[in-house]
Amino acid sequence: MWNRTPDKARVLAAEGADLAETPADAVREAAFVITMLTDAVAVLAVMGQAAESVPRGAVWLRTSMDTDVERVAGLAKDHGITFVNCPVIGNRKTAKRGRLVVLASGPGDALDRAQPVFDAIGSKTGGRPGDPHVARGERLDCGDCGEPPRPDKPHSALGVLAQSACR
Amino acid sequence: MASIEQADQRGVVGEDADDVGPARDLAVEALPRVGRDVTVRRVAMRVKATQSAQRCEHCGADGGALGPRANHEVGCATSSVDAAQQIGGGGAVDRFVRQGQVDLAFAERGALRPVERDERWRWQGGCARDISGSFRRPLARHFPETSRSARAGPGRYRDRLMAERVGFLGTGIMGAPMARNLLKSGF
Numbered sequence: 001m002w003n004r005t006p007d008k009a010r011v012l013a014a015e016g017a018d019l020a021e022t023p024a025d026a027v028r029e030a031a032f033v034i035t036m037l038t039d040a041v042a043v044l045a046v047m048g049q050a051a052e053s054v055p056r057g058a059v060w061l062r063t064s065m066d067t068d069v070e071r072v073a074g075l076a077k078d079h080g081i082t083f084v085n086c087p088v089i090g091n092r093k094t095a096k097r098g099r100l101v102v103l104a105s106g107p108g109d110a111l112d113r114a115q116p117v118f119d120a121i122g123s124k125t126g127g128r129p130g131d132p133h134v135a136r137g138e139r140l141d142c143g144d145c146g147e148p149p150r151p152d153k154p155h156s157a158l159g160v161l162a163q164s165a166c167r
Numbered sequence: 168m169a170s171i172e173q174a175d176q177r178g179v180v181g182e183d184a185d186d187v188g189p190a191r192d193l194a195v196e197a198l199p200r201v202g203r204d205v206t207v208r209r210v211a212m213r214v215k216a217t218q219s220a221q222r223c224e225h226c227g228a229d230g231g232a233l234g235p236r237a238n239h240e241v242g243c244a245t246s247s248v249d250a251a252q253q254i255g256g257g258g259a260v261d262r263f264v265r266q267g268q269v270d271l272a273f274a275e276r277g278a279l280r281p282v283e284r285d286e287r288w289r290w291q292g293g294c295a296r297d298i299s300g301s302f303r304r305p306l307a308r309h310f311p312e313t314s315r316s317a318r319a320g321p322g323r324y325r326d327r328l329m330a331e332r333v334g335f336l337g338t339g340i341m342g343a344p345m346a347r348n349l350l351k352s353g354f
Contacts, residue, residue: 001334001335001336001338001346002334002335002336002337002338003336003337003338003339003342004337005339008338008339008343009338011343012338012343012346012347012350015347015350016350017335017346017350020334023336026334026335026336027334027336028334029332029334030331030332030333030334031331031332031333032331032332032333032334033333033334033336034333034334034335034336034345034346034349035336035337036335036336036337036338036339036341036342036345037336037337037342038337038339042337046336046337047336050334050336054334058334063341063345088341088345090341091341092340092341092344095341095344095345095348096344096347096348098348100345116352117333117349117354119352120348120349120351120352120354121345121348121349
């Protein structure tokens with residue numbers, strides 16, 4: 001793993017993580033690349049350094065909650081990286097408990113492959129295959145009927161997610 | 168739940184009475200981590216020496232440094248207290264295995280974390296039979312060819328995935344706990 005401030009990552013290195021000096025080193029042997037960065041600018045800056053080193057077949061999971069998905073997805077496409085947009089809903093406390101809500105969208109097989117990752121970081125996962133832009137927060141309508149989800153009417157995974165996110 | 172309390176008693180076991188292999192040190196210690204709703208324990212097993220690879224009596228999986236009986240204990244027959252007696256008997260071993268069962272139950276909730284990464288495969292043996300939940304994940308990492316996922320085919324994505332690495336970029340306020348949970352889950 002890599003962090004802009006290495007001292008923060010060293011704590012995790014003591015727990016068994018491999019600390020990389022550069023983003024490229026962090027992703028070199030990875031089957032999944034997870035970016036948890038502030039915004040799209042940071043994501044583009046960091047992945048701009050690392051994209052060339054992402055192994056073939058790896059899946060990039062972008063978990064930050066900004067809305068500028070197009071440019072990030074474009075970077076992934078330019079480098080032939082399978083891209084899954086999976087912003088997470090929650091705070092530091094829920095992240096610590098592994099109870100984030102993951103709104104994942106992307107290729108169906110990539111979502112299947114990434115499910116254990118989602119299970120590790122979150123308690124609920126929902127999404128829609130094929131559309132990496134769906135999980136930007138403004139399209140939490142039901143995947144089945146198209147209506148906005150209601151707490152008493154969790155039609156689909158996204159509905160359930162919206163329900164839990166409201167609580 | 169009584170066996171959970173027994174884990175507070177740290178035990179070290181010396182020679183293997185059945186002479187299955189070299190001496191093993193087993194240690195059980197409390198893990199002050201809270202899972203979903205429960206306090207879980209951490210179990211460590213240190214193998215002092217290695218022996219030639221053997222195959223599990225049940226599934227034929229390569230047992231690596233552990234002998235087949237050890238596999239039987241920590242791999243195949245984790246639900247069997249009898250297995251504890253097979254690998255050497257003794258109260259401490261028995262407690263270890265009993266505690267191991269408790270931890271395996273918690274492992275299914277994703278709460279298990281071996282003490283050291285390098286010891287994970289030794290502790291979890293080489294047999295993929297009858298292991299359920301997340302306990303199977305690290306096993307698939309080290310014995311992918313014998314895991315259930317390998318036998319089940321491409322549909323069992325969960326197990327296959329655990330053999331893979333995650334490159335995590337950004338371990339800040341949110342990233343650090345996420346990365347920590349990935350580590351705990353065996354990535």
